[in-house]
Amino acid sequence: MNNISTVAEKPKIYWEPNEYHHVPYQIYSDGGIYEEEQKRLFRGPVWQFVGLDMEVPNPGDFKTTWIGDTPILLIRDETGALNAFVNRCAHRGTTLCFEAYGNKPVLSCVYHNWCFDLQGNLQSVAFQHGIRKQGGLPKDFCFKDHGLTRLRVAQVRNLVFATFSDETPPIEEFLGETMVSHMNRIFNRPMKILGTYSQYMHNNWKLYMENVKDSYHASLLHLFFTTFRLNRLSMEGGLLLDDSGGHHISYSKVKTDSSQDTEYETGQLRAQQDDFTLADRRLLRTFPEFEDGITHAIQGIFPTMVVQQIQNSLAVRQLVPRGPGECELFWTILGYEDDTPDQTDMRLKQSNLIGPAGLVSMEDGIIGSLVQRAIDCDSDKSTVLEMGGHSVENQKSRVSEASVRGFWKAYRTHMDL
Ligand code: FES
Ligand SMILES: [Fe+2]
Numbered sequence: 043m044n045n046i047s048t049v050a051e052k053p054k055i056y057w058e059p060n061e062y063h064h065v066p067y068q069i070y071s072d073g074g075i076y077e078e079e080q081k082r083l084f085r086g087p088v089w090q091f092v093g094l095d096m097e098v099p100n101p102g103d104f105k106t107t108w109i110g111d112t113p114i115l116l117i118r119d120e121t122g123a124l125n126a127f128v129n130r131c132a133h134r135g136t137t138l139c140f141e142a143y144g145n146k147p148v149l150s151c152v153y154h155n156w157c158f159d160l161q162g163n164l165q166s167v168a169f170q171h172g173i174r175k176q177g178g179l180p181k182d183f184c185f186k187d188h189g190l191t192r193l194r195v196a197q198v199r200n201l202v203f204a205t206f207s208d209e210t211p212p213i214e215e216f217l218g219e220t221m222v223s224h225m226n227r228i229f230n231r232p233m234k235i236l237g238t239y240s241q242y243m244h245n246n247w248k249l250y251m252e253n254v255k256d257s258y259h260a261s262l263l264h265l266f267f268t269t270f271r272l273n274r275l276s277m278e279g280g281l282l283l284d285d286s287g288g289h290h291i292s293y294s295k296v297k298t299d300s301s302q303d304t305e306y307e308t309g310q311l312r313a314q315q316d317d318f319t320l321a322d323r324r325l326l327r328t329f330p331e332f333e334d335g336i337t338h339a340i341q342g343i344f345p346t347m348v349v350q351q352i353q354n355s356l357a358v359r360q361l362v363p364r365g366p367g368e369c370e371l372f373w374t375i376l377g378y379e380d381d382t383p384d385q386t387d388m389r390l391k392q393s394n395l396i397g398p399a400g401l402v403s404m405e406d407g408i409i410g411s412l413v414q415r416a417i418d419c420d421s422d423k424s425t426v427l428e429m430g431g432h433s434v435e436n437q438k439s440r441v442s443e444a445s446v447r448g449f450w451k452a453y454r455t456h457m458d459l
Contacts, residue, residue, distance in 0.1 A: 084110025288452025
């Protein structure tokens with residue numbers, strides 16, 4: 043018999059060392075790179091966002107999700123603790139929970155009915171002792187050795203993260219002070235989920251994360267933003283990066299006023315296209331929310347998470363790769379428990395405007411595939427990321443690609459490329 047096991051070779055890639063302002067097209071389509079990402083990023087020493095604690099409020103409540111290609115089960119046990127497991131039976135590998143959300147007192151597998159408790163321990167095996175002293179498990183079978191594959195779990199406010207690796211530093215260290223304080227700013231009191239949906243994209247997952255970190259495109263690709271002055275690069279704002287470069291916050295300020303006579307209320311906001319007005323002006327109603335006056339803050343957490351404040355539209359987004367050329371983005375739309383019905387209404391209208399069925403994320407959803415379809419044929423060529431220079435550091439201007447370069451700095455570090 044041939045020995046078919048081989049030592050995996052590192053994918054060959056032509057990339058100048060420490061260069062972050064050019065990215066080889068190969069990185070967006072190479073199957074070997076994708077495999078390596080599963081090992082080094084998604085199952086490596088990196089925290090991965092898996093959900094919000096209020097998605098699973100009670101013992102037995104679970105949510106199914108993914109970290110990279112790996113199916114994950116987030117479940118609350120009887121003690122109130124959150125546990126994360128690979129969503130796979132320890133017997134022959136069947137998916138344990140199929141639903142997006144649910145509640146189970148015990149995790150039983152549909153195939154042969156092995157049962158696991160909410161801490162992932164194997165509790166019982168059907169026909170363990172066989173029938174009439176025939177069959178069954180051997181006497182030395184150890185239940186303790188056949189629990190579910192468990193991940194480490196950490197939480198910042200409502201945000202739950204998991205990691206496969208024992209090497210991953212504590213979550214606060216991984217995120218850095220600036221990122222944690224921004225999470226504290228948004229998740230500053232009890233929140234509630236207003237809705238969820240997902241958006242499927244025909245592009246490599248990194249093209250979407252670049253888009254999130256690219257403040258330069260916002261007023262160019264998203265003409266609605268500029269036409270109605272919701273976000274222009276001339277507004278006060280900037281970019282904040284963590285030390286690794288992988289996390290960022292892009293922020294800006296637009297004046298908001300809840301009175302009936304604001305420019306938004308009257309729909310007078312127009313750019314050059316003077317004939318553009320809104321038929322229903324309620325779409326743009328906003329209310330002032332944060333004392334620091336910041337009205338737009340997009341936080342990108344390496345590798346695949348986004349915390350969104352676009353005026354009063356609050357959301358978290360979790361990106362899941364679906365192979366080298368596809369990905370799926372899961373949105374959770376948020377409000378505060380103490381919101382008035384009118385505030386909830388404004389948040390929902392703004393979220394519809396921002397979401398993929400509206401006028402902003404629809405464009406972010408297609409732009410990645412417009413890149414992907416044009417670059418796959420030329421893997422030896424590369425992108426240009428020189429807006430704002432070549433550095434990876436905080437910027438006072440959003441006319442910069444520093445946070446995109448930061449993503450590649452962290453990526454190269456983790457991937458050892
Ligand atoms: S695969 Fe789950 S019990 Fe057999
Ligand atoms: Fe965008």
